[in-house]
Amino acid sequence: KAGVTQTPRYLIKTRGQQVTLSCSPISGHRSVSWYQQTPGQGLQFLFEYFSETQRNKGNFPGRFSGRQFSNSRSEMNVSTLELGDSALYLCASSLGAGGPDTQYFGPGTRLTVL
Amino acid sequence: GNSVTQMEGPVTLSEEAFLTINCTYTATGYPSLFWYVQYPGEGLQLLLKATKADDKGSNKGFEATYRKETTSFHLEKGSVQVSDSAVYFCALKIPNTGNQFYFGTGTSLTVIP
Numbered sequence: 001k002a003g004v005t006q007t008p009r010y011l012i013k014t015r016g017q018q019v020t021l022s023c024s025p026i027s028g029h030r031s032v033s034w035y036q037q038t039p040g041q042g043l044q045f046l047f048e049y050f051s052e053t054q055r056n057k058g059n060f061p062g063r064f065s066g067r068q069f070s071n072s073r074s075e076m077n078v079s080t081l082e083l084g085d086s087a088l089y090l091c092a093s094s095l096g097a098g099g100p101d102t103q104y105f106g107p108g109t110r111l112t113v114l
Numbered sequence: 115g116n117s118v119t120q121m122e123g124p125v126t127l128s129e130e131a132f133l134t135i136n137c138t139y140t141a142t143g144y145p146s147l148f149w150y151v152q153y154p155g156e157g158l159q160l161l162l163k164a165t166k167a168d169d170k171g172s173n174k175g176f177e178a179t180y181r182k183e184t185t186s187f188h189l190e191k192g193s194v195q196v197s198d199s200a201v202y203f204c205a206l207k208i209p210n211t212g213n214q215f216y217f218g219t220g221t222s223l224t225v226i227p
Contacts, residue, residue, distance in 0.1 A: 004157075031213045043203065043217040056214045090157055094213055101207070102148070103215060105157035 002027065004093050004106035012112045018079040021109045025072050025093030031055075032074040033103060034066060037088040046089075049074055050096045078111075086113045116141050118204050120218035127194055127225050135189040135221045137178075137204035145206040147171075147180055147187040152201045152220070161189075161202070194225045 005024045013019050025032050033056075034046040045058040049068035068074045072093075078085055088110050092103035121136040139145065146165045150158040162171030167182035178189045187204060204218040 033213055033215070035217075042219040045214050045216075048213045050213065058214075092158075092215075096213060101209075101213060102160055102163060103213065104160065105150075107155075107157045 004091060004104055006089075006091050006106040006109050008109060009107065010110045010112075012114065013081050014114050015081055015083060017081050018077065019081060019111060021076045021078075021089055021091075021111075023074045023076070023091030023093075023106060025074070025091075026104055029093035029095055029104075030072055031094045031096030031101070032068055032072065033092045033094075034074070034076050035090045035092065036060075037090055037108070038086075043090070046076070081113045083113050086111060116145070116206060116208060116216045118206055118216050118218035120202075120204050120221050123201075123220070124222040124224060127223070129196055129225055129227050130193045131225075133189070133191040133194045133198075133223070135202055135204075135223070137187045137189065137218060139185050139187065139204075139206050139216075141185075141206055141208060143208045145208050147178070148205040148207070148215070149176070149178055149187070149189050150203045150205060150217075152203065154200075158203060194223070196225045196227055199223055199225050 007022045031050045033048040048056040052068045063079045066076045088108045090108045092105045094101045094103045148163045149161040151161045162173040164171040164180035170179045176191045201220045205215045
């Protein structure tokens with residue numbers, strides 16, 4: 001079974017631009033979660049999508065948004081980029097069922113904002 | 115609220131040394147507990163998990179026991195190898211509350227030959 005894939009792997013943008021990141025979950029997984037990883041803040045939860053609906057949301061500004069398609073693929077968008085948005089963005093997929101549902105992570109997209 | 119506290123790193127050990135990385139948690143409800151590992155330049159990989167009190171998760175020589183009385187899930191390995199050098203994350207999830215995981219800050223481990 002193929003793992004979680006994320007594209008692109010690396011991105012360089014300038015302040016004020018917007019960016020879209022893509023995540024393809026493991027086949028059969030219906031839940032996709034996004035995390036921001038920085039050296040200072042560690043792993044911070046952005047949001048989770050399940051069956052095309054946002055099910056959970058972390059404490060990030062409205063510039064961060066996402067969506068999920070009927071095939072469970074997900075995109076994350078960041079508008080009006082700031083220098084502090086430079087980070088590794090990780091996507092994780094899971095079955096989405098209740099209980100001890102394990103998340104499987106992709107390799108991440110490294111975003112650099114100049 | 116829900117949170118995970120890990121011991122500060124970095125940790126440097128000689129090959130074949132014993133490893134312990136401490137993890138304690140605060141949770142509303144009855145969490146499932148996880149250890150993830152991140153190798154340089156990669157995403158996180160599940161190392162082991164435990165879903166109820168006194169469960170022991172184990173994988174690749176690593177072990178962790180879910181201790182409800184001390185709200186802990188310490189990671190141990192009897193004899194580390196150079197290939198174990200990575201960052202280790204402790205995490206918890208509250209079942210049936212969506213899929214939000216709460217991660218610790220990570221502990222960097224370097225094993226020297």
